[in-house]
Amino acid sequence: MDIEACFRFEKIIKDLVKKGTGLLVVSHDRVFLDRVADRVIYLKRGVAETVTGGYTQMLDHLARDFRARQHEARVINRKIRELEEEVARKKNWSEQKEATKCAGVDKGYIGHRAAKLAKRANETRKKAEKFIDELKEKKPFVEKPISISFPAYEVPNKIVVDASHVSFSYGIKAIFKDATTQLTTRDHVGLIGANGSGKTTLLKCLIGILEPVSGKIKLNPSVKWKYIPQDVRELFDDESLLSFMSTEGYNEQETRHALGSARFRRDKVYQPVRSLSYGEMMRAAILKAVFEKAEFLFLDEPTNHLDIESLELLDELFANYPGGMFFISHDRHFIVEHGKKLLIIEDGNVRSFISQTELDPEELGLIQEQVQEAVEQARKRRQHGKDTLEY
Ligand SMILES: Nc1ncnc2c1ncn2[C@@H]1O[C@H](COP(=O)(O)OP(=O)(O)OP(=O)(O)O)[C@@H](O)[C@H]1O
Ligand SMILES: [Mg+2]
Helix, strand or coil: CCHHHHHHHHHHHHHHHHCCCCCCCCCCCHHHHHHHCCEEEEEECCEEEEEECCHHHHHHHHHHHHHHHHHHHHHHHHHHHHHHHHHHHHHHHHHHHHHHHHCCCCCCHHHHHHHHHHHHHHHHHHHHHHHHHHHHHHCCCCCCCCCCCCCCCCCCCCEEEEEEEEEEEECCEEEEEEEEEEEECCCEEEEECCCCCCHHHHHHHHCCCCCCCEEEEEECCCCCEEEECCCHHHHCCCCEHHHHHCCCCCCHHHHHHHHHHCCCCHHHHHCEHHHCCHHHHHHHHHHHHHHCCCCEEEEECCCCCCCHHHHHHHHHHHHHCCCEEEEECCCHHHHHHHCCEEEEEECCEEEEEEEHHHCCHHHHHHHHHHHHHHHHHHHHHHHCCHHHHCC
16 A cells, blocks of 8 residues: 555544444554554564554563563562572582481481481472472573564665656556656665556656666666565575575574574474465565675565564664665555655656655645655654564
């Protein structure tokens, strides 16, 4: 659904709610959830958690819950350690006493007393061991913070593509006209526009898949760029995920480590890539691109099909990614988080880049209004700090 359709849908929902209709919506769209939900049910490991508020409140709750669990687990761990030390001490002591008894130094009063004390020590040790087992069961499960790992690399500042006065038509159907733009390896540019407005077509022109009817496009052959299409399946054949990911310069352990950090664990790595879900395929394709040290990424709707955790993973990955990117997206959170500049395609016109700080809602209407609101929400989410990723 494009941004405008999403906005209309949100309005319908709000009107229905005003009239007293209750709704249950299933969504991965973080801004949408923030705008319409007054309660979020979050399903994880078979448990449904209900949080009052939208997505931001849910993140807040998860972060607090994570910290509380972490604290509780630390306290229990400390207690277990203390008890284990006590058990070891008692065991040692009673063994020593038993040994002196067996050595036959004194079989009278002292031996008798030592045996009694050793028995008591044994009982206390057993009690402590039982208590340790109970504590271990009580200890809350704390997941490792998720964080995608890929090798750090540097990307030189280079022009990637230079397009001037480009127009494109499918037969007599004009798609866009007179588009001029330049992309460098320092740019993070988002292309937005309604469904069917020509975004994919423009991207394909920029990378030479489609030939424009007029204008010039210079694509720098020295830039290592990667294109991840809207239908990500096009990238794969029948190979396994591990073999798809295998890249020169990395051994299997490093590859598996990177896959694990992107939530591909255990047997999943042997699965044919094409049998993965679309969201998983997208995650794998992006991970592979950064693994290969791509200098520039052309991404056509990278957030499609991704669940919320994968979206958060992607946010983190792109925050650390050293290259440039040009992406198409309808995901308002992703747009404001990663589109340092925006390009808008509307009625065949491609508007020049707009830095998000220069957004003028009056001039650019609904889309910017949406984006600006999303900017605010994203800022709020960022204020929650890094630990919002830890769930
Ligand atoms: N091969 C083709 N032949 C004729 N028309 C096409 C062809 N491919 C796309 N179109 C049309 O061109 C227009 C722009 O398509 P494009 O795929 O670039 O849109 P988009 O902005 O990427 O849309 P979406 O947001 O749905 O992905 C659409 O009306 C589409 O139907
Ligand atoms: Mg498209």
